Amino acid sequence: AQSVSQHNHHVILSEAASLELGCNYSYGGTVNLFWYVQYPGQHLQLLLKYFSGDPLVKGIKGFEAEFIKSKFSFNLRKPSVQWSDTAEYFCAADSNYQLIWGAGTKLIIKP
Amino acid sequence: DAGVIQSPRHEVTEMGQEVTLRCKPISGHNSLFWYRQTMMRGLELLIYFNNNVPIDDSGMPEDRFSAKMPNASFSTLKIQPSEPRDSAVYFCASGINEKLFFGSGTQLSVL
Numbered sequence: 001a002q003s004v005s006q007h008n009h010h011v012i013l014s015e016a017a018s019l020e021l022g023c024n025y026s027y028g029g030t031v032n033l034f035w036y037v038q039y040p041g042q043h044l045q046l047l048l049k050y051f052s053g054d055p056l057v058k059g060i061k062g063f064e065a066e067f068i069k070s071k072f073s074f075n076l077r078k079p080s081v082q083w084s085d086t087a088e089y090f091c092a093a094d095s096n097y098q099l100i101w102g103a104g105t106k107l108i109i110k111p
Numbered sequence: 112d113a114g115v116i117q118s119p120r121h122e123v124t125e126m127g128q129e130v131t132l133r134c135k136p137i138s139g140h141n142s143l144f145w146y147r148q149t150m151m152r153g154l155e156l157l158i159y160f161n162n163n164v165p166i167d168d169s170g171m172p173e174d175r176f177s178a179k180m181p182n183a184s185f186s187t188l189k190i191q192p193s194e195p196r197d198s199a200v201y202f203c204a205s206g207i208n209e210k211l212f213f214g215s216g217t218q219l220s221v222l
Binding site for chain 2: 101
């Protein structure tokens with residue numbers, strides 16, 4: 001059965017720190033992968049997605065994610081976070097037209 | 112399997128009207144969840160069923176909200192009477208073995 005796991009429920013960082021949020025999925029077939037972000041008071045927004053091709057995917061606002069097939073991982077990264085990155089981040093996997101969500105990671109950036 | 116199917120995709124109604132949201136879970140799944148996503152609170156669990164029986168409805172905001180699951184293949188979430196503050200995206204999810212699969216959501220606007 002497919003599942004998506006996000007390793008940390010809460011992450012607290014200082015501004016300018018580097019960020020990596022873990023995401024692992026359990027599915028052996030073809031899968032599309034997504035990172036969504038929900039800023040306080042707003043709806044979910046798509047940060048980036050991976051369908052095929054270059055495993056390093058660039059998204060909006062300086063975010064990127066790397067698909068590592070051998071590790072079933074799709075970790076989200078940003079080299080230097082800003083206070084405005086405070087939000088909840090969701091990893092999701094789409095296979096067979098089913099969108100499977102991780103539990104989310106709340107990221108708090110201290111100014 | 113087509114995944115979790117929700118209808119309608121969009122609903123616009125006037126304050127005071129009854130609204131019924133529908134969900135068809137994935138066949139074979141024994142759990143069904145109703146979530147609401149609002150700008151202020153993000154994703155909230157409203158109620159969940161296990162084997163068609165409501166297990167926890169503590170997330171239901173008030174008596175205007177009710178949910179039923181008459182059989183394993185169908186559930187409804189009803190709001191009567193609706194209010195503008197009910198405007199949100201309502202997600203249905205079905206699950207088995209603690210894995211959740213989300214529908215595409217119903218965007219509800221109460222004018």
